[in-house]
Amino acid sequence: xxxxxxxxxxxxxxxxxxxxxxxxxxxxxxxxxxxxxxxxxxxxxxxxxxxxxxxxxxxxxxxxxxxxxxxxxxxxxxxxxxxxxxxxxxxxxxxxxxxxxxxxxxxxxxxxxxxxxxxxxxxxxxxxxxxxxxxxxxxxxxxxxxxxxxxxxxxxxxxxxxxxxxxxxxxxxxxxxxxxxxxxxxxxxxxxxxxxxxxxxxxxxxxxxxxxxxxxxxxxxxxxxxxxxxxxxxxxxxxxxxxxxxxxxxxxxxxxxxxxxxxxxxxxxxxxxxxxxxxxxxxxxxxxxxxxxxxxxxxxxxxxxxxxxxxxxxxxxxxxxxxxxxxxxxxxxxxxxxxxxxxxxxxxxxxxxxxxxxxxxxxxxxxxxxxxxxxxxxxxxxxxxxx
Numbered sequence: 001x002x003x004x005x006x007x008x009x010x011x012x013x014x015x016x017x018x019x020x021x022x023x024x025x026x027x028x029x030x031x032x033x034x035x036x037x038x039x040x041x042x043x044x045x046x047x048x049x050x051x052x053x054x055x056x057x058x059x060x061x062x063x064x065x066x067x068x069x070x071x072x073x074x075x076x077x078x079x080x081x082x083x084x085x086x087x088x089x090x091x092x093x094x095x096x097x098x099x100x101x102x103x104x105x106x107x108x109x110x111x112x113x114x115x116x117x118x119x120x121x122x123x124x125x126x127x128x129x130x131x132x133x134x135x136x137x138x139x140x141x142x143x144x145x146x147x148x149x150x151x152x153x154x155x156x157x158x159x160x161x162x163x164x165x166x167x168x169x170x171x172x173x174x175x176x177x178x179x180x181x182x183x184x185x186x187x188x189x190x191x192x193x194x195x196x197x198x199x200x201x202x203x204x205x206x207x208x209x210x211x212x213x214x215x216x217x218x219x220x221x222x223x224x225x226x227x228x229x230x231x232x233x234x235x236x237x238x239x240x241x242x243x244x245x246x247x248x249x250x251x252x253x254x255x256x257x258x259x260x261x262x263x264x265x266x267x268x269x270x271x272x273x274x275x276x277x278x279x280x281x282x283x284x285x286x287x288x289x290x291x292x293x294x295x296x297x298x299x300x301x302x303x304x305x306x307x308x309x310x311x312x313x314x315x316x317x318x319x320x321x322x323x324x325x326x327x328x329x330x331x332x333x334x335x336x337x338x339x340x341x342x343x344x345x346x347x348x349x350x351x352x353x354x355x356x357x358x359x360x361x362x363x364x365x366x367x368x369x370x371x372x373x374x375x376x377x378x379x380x381x382x383x384x385x386x387x
Contacts, residue, residue, distance in 0.1 A: 003259035024055035032090035071102035091133035097142030101150030124163030141191030143252025145173035190282030195248035265368035286334035291385035
């Protein structure tokens with residue numbers, strides 16, 4: 001098997017480095033009326049918002065505050081109404097992945113005719129018009145700064161669903177590693193884990209002799225393993241933080257997924273744990289991935305061995321032993337970041353199994369994975385093994 005047919009285009013301009021927020025002035029039209037979208041206000045406290053406002057110069061702007069850690073349809077629609085009523089014509093998301101994901105939904109909903117929830121239930125495919133937008137990310141993790149996807153929740157119905165549309169690539173993203181220095185250690189750990197599993201979802205499938213994507217993915221994984229602990233323990237080490245941020249961006253900008261099979265079962269099951277129990281997204285991935293690796297080890301045998309040898313440096317001819325060690329090292333890496341990897345450590349008991357499976361059934365997530373063979377029964381076993 002060889003690389004699959006693919007098309008790759010990523011139109012997002014990346015402006016990377018220290019003191020780059022001032023470059024906003026040349027990236028946004030001078031006549032734009034800008035709505036800045038933020039989360040809980042940390043960008044106010046650390047001075048990032050002030051820098052953004054200064055960089056906007058004489059442009060008319062306002063701030064919409066309140067996007068949640070798991071961005072909701074309800075709050076996002078408040079921003080949509082503000083944009084419609086006050087005729088904003090440029091959106092600027094300043095914050096983490098949740099702010100960026102919300103901004104993507106908001107920009108697609110402004111001109112949508114009808115019930116905007118249809119955008120989410122249709123996976124974003126029915127977006128036909130957007131308001132131009134860009135990002136100033138302050139939390140490295142999701143890769144949302146350089147892709148066309150996002151995840152939106154709805155509190156009223158316990159839904160957490162993905163959207164994707166080529167119109168949702170940001171025009172630009174300004175990545176200044178220093179703007180992430182003040183983040184809590186927990187959020188950095190989550191970000192490292194999220195980027196790691198984003199990479200795994202596109203890599204740990206079955207071998208197709210995709211030499212370039214495989215080596216890119218392995219490079220990102222090795223970077224996260226090497227630089228992750230450094231940046232976690234020394235937040236103002238610019239070198240390690242810069243490498244981490246670029247790794248997180250590269251993990252989900254489409255490059256390593258071009259022409260290869262992709263999994264995403266860990267993410268889909270993880271979303272249900274987040275919506276049901278409020279466990280941080282990055283932590284649900286750390287809970288589920290080792291169990292999924294074990295459950296699917298026959299299907300993923302070839303790539304698990306490759307992963308063990310190339311990423312973890314495991315040697316020997318006993319391939320089953322290499323797989324065992326690779327799974328153990330993956331769990332140990334997550335634990336080394338301070339992330340607990342069993343549901344019981346989050347006060348979640350065995351009743352979660354039926355609840356998660358029912359959510360998957362309700363969302364028609366009954367044939368997950370790169371081969372579509374992660375059925376509800378397989379998902380059940382994965383959650384059971386994660387208890």
